[in-house]
Amino acid sequence: MIARFKPTWMVDTVYNISPKQLQAHGIKAVLSDLDNTLIAWNNPNGTPELREWMAELQAAGIPLIVVSNNSAKRVAKAVEHLNLPFVSRSLKPLSFGITTARRRLGLTKDEVVMVGDQLMTDMLAANTAGVRSILVKPLINSDKWDTQINRFFEKFVMKDLEKKYPEMTWQEDLND
Numbered sequence: 001m002i003a004r005f006k007p008t009w010m011v012d013t014v015y016n017i018s019p020k021q022l023q024a025h026g027i028k029a030v031l032s033d034l035d036n037t038l039i040a041w042n043n044p045n046g047t048p049e050l051r052e053w054m055a056e057l058q059a060a061g062i063p064l065i066v067v068s069n070n071s072a073k074r075v076a077k078a079v080e081h082l083n084l085p086f087v088s089r090s091l092k093p094l095s096f097g098i099t100t101a102r103r104r105l106g107l108t109k110d111e112v113v114m115v116g117d118q119l120m121t122d123m124l125a126a127n128t129a130g131v132r133s134i135l136v137k138p139l140i141n142s143d144k145w146d147t148q149i150n151r152f153f154e155k156f157v158m159k160d161l162e163k164k165y166p167e168m169t170w171q172e173d174l175n176d
């Protein structure tokens, strides 16, 4: 049961994940959660590091698609300045959004990775969809109320994961 929440990798931040590392693992596209993974509510335009990372992916020909549970209107507004394609109402922790994004790209399960800051939505959805995943640390700690409830339960899930998989640690990047 607890295995359903297990991320493939745990990396401090998305900015550390280089195209080279992704390619070394056969990954051709990145699917990503939006809130607190790519942008924080207090910095909706994204940091210079985010933009630099996006440019690196683009130069390497690695598409980045946002997979968010928010409405199309909300996501469209949020990614307006970032110019990113997205799947809204993705129904995480169900596999729907991830599978939709993956099919849109015409890629296999092995060729995409799902990035997110939550075990109970992003990582569970990735495992349900049968794709590899990267858990990142949330950009900021103040969340909307529904996320706060998730985070409360998430602490217990994380404890169980750490007990069952003691080798699981936060890495600087995929190469560690």
Ligand SMILES: [Mg+2]
Binding pocket: 033, 034, 035, 036, 037, 116, 117, 118
């Ligand atoms: Mg999030």
